[in-house]
Amino acid sequence: MIASTDRQTHRSEFAIDVHGLNKHFGNRHVVNNLSMQVRTGEIFGFLGPNGSGKTTSIRMMCGLLTPDSGSGTCLGYDIIAESDAIKRNVGYMTQRFSFWEDLSIRENLDFVARLYQMPDRKTAVENALTALGLKTRANQLAGALSGGWKQRLALAACMLHRPALLLLDEPTAGVDPAARRDFWEELHRLAAQGISVLVSTHYMDEAERCHKLAYISHGVLLAQGTAQEIVAAQKLFTWTIKAETENGKADESADEGLAQLASALADKPGVLQTAAFGNALHVTGRDPVLLEKTLRETLVEQSYEMKQTETGLEEVFIHLMRTSKEELEAQAKEAQMKEAQR
């Protein structure tokens, strides 16, 4: 490594480019053969249920964990050999608030600015305080802040050194909708400036705001691409069923009817899953002909309005989560059988 190149941002096509990452904690295979590419200037959404390996993957990308196997680059720096350079150019926001609760907001920012050896530190700290609306609270201790303000502080601190890549681990968990909206607008503004963002989340509305998405479950990356690509790849067909009402308003009996209908449809041929959306029911299946047949048979002589709609991300993710779990359970069963035969 040459000192003079440290601060230069590597202008390559990919901000993150990792291949075949594996990580075990004891017997648990937490990340399984993960390959992922995040383009420069892209907001990349990282989705998956709790404990699916999102945090571990992010930590491996910024050099906080060493992968058991696999390789890759982050901003053009090798994730294993050049983690120092990565740390200088990446802003990492931890899932759990990890700033110093016995320091004030300003002191926290000032400390971070010192660690990154920012030129003109004071101005940078003041600008960050202004930009994120923390100015009036600058002297409050971080430990006394509410969840939303802590999140703002964390974001301000990880963007302070103007990183080329942001790694955000569930940044909006426990944050109110208005603050979440502001946050996402800020992310899009940053992306427009050419900053790449990898953000893990549980929220579907946030997923839809990303340029690209990846879905991970039990350490396995199940899908990667734009929202449309991911939806299209699963080849699912969805019907929306609505109760027909005389005055256009749904009543409680109609809701009950939908709930009964959902359980009635659950095990019918061609039905993969049902999900209630307000006063409508989404029924998803893989075989469009079979699904339509089942629906028409079940709904005959009932006053429901049904029409085919586009499959949404949420249906796709729930489907992915279920199938992957079933697949893994099947694999485990198989392994047990083999063990028993021996």
Added chain:
Amino acid sequence: MSRQPFFFSPARCWGIVLKEFLQLKRDRVTFAMVVGIPVMLLILFGYAINMDPKHLKTAMIDADRSEFSRSFIMAMRNSAYFDFVGELNNEAEGEAAVTRGDVQFVVNIPSDFSKRLARGERPTVLVVADATDPAAASNAIGAVTRLADSVAWKDLGGTLAKLNVPVAPFEVQVHRRYNPEGITQYNIVPGLMGIILTMTMVMLTGLAMTRERERGTMENLLATPVRPLEVLTGKIVPYIFIGIIQATIILVAAIVLFHVPFVGGIVELYSILLIYVAATLTVGIAISSLASNQLQGVQLTFFFFLPNVLLSGFMFPFYGMPKWAQVIAHALPMTYFNRLVRGIMLKGNGWLELWPNLWPLIAFTVILMGIALKFYRRTLD
């Protein structure tokens, strides 16, 4: 763009120093304890510990009731080691009193003592001592043997001079240097400085890294470009100031309250203090790197602390220990510190005399820093 020094950045290290100072400032209780504890401990132990106990309870059985027996008992009383609390009738009562712990000594002067003395038969005065604690009894026992000589000389000097027992053909003269009166505080108080510094310093940094880990802030610290040596040094520096403040408080108290003589140089003393504080803080930071939680940190701290107290020559005489124990003690920083501080304060040692005990402290610090760096976890693995 600023240049990036590759291995050690004083600026980043200074960032850590400032942060630690702020955190220390916010933690008022710790700060108060750091200043208050040394004073309390010093006063407590300084006044409490006495290696040369006097006024020990003594009973007498004076069956002789002669001029000589009275004069002997008077001499014992004058030595200040013995307080006569009562007279007993026979040996059995004396044994019982010692067994019960009512008295520590029983002086038994047999009935025919002065008669036999006059006949030149070398009669015996029996002193029964409770020697369960050898240190407590030994000085008094030593005193009573010396008394026998002087009383005999004085009382038998006249008419009974011809009966005098032969004396050694030469004389041994002992000069008790640096602490001629054998005042315990002169020895204890400088030693207490070592004890207090060791305990507070090791504890303060011993939890420094584990605290970051347990509060979850370590992940953040590791995600920044800060390097291990910068973190460790930055965490040590603020406590060096604390250590120097502590040592100054102890020093002032030692001189004002206990009148410990200070014959050496102040520059030497503060240089030694600086090095010793750095050494103990490094021990703490090494413990911190090794331990994975605060409980382990506390346990390791005590594991380090106890041998330092017991083997360093603070509590028990260094050369009274077997060779192997002396070898262990030579690996403990307090051993050197005790010698250095006593050397400066009581003996007025200069650099030349200090050096043999000084370089091991420096070496110790460097080695421990190496260990701390080796075990510093740079990832969350």
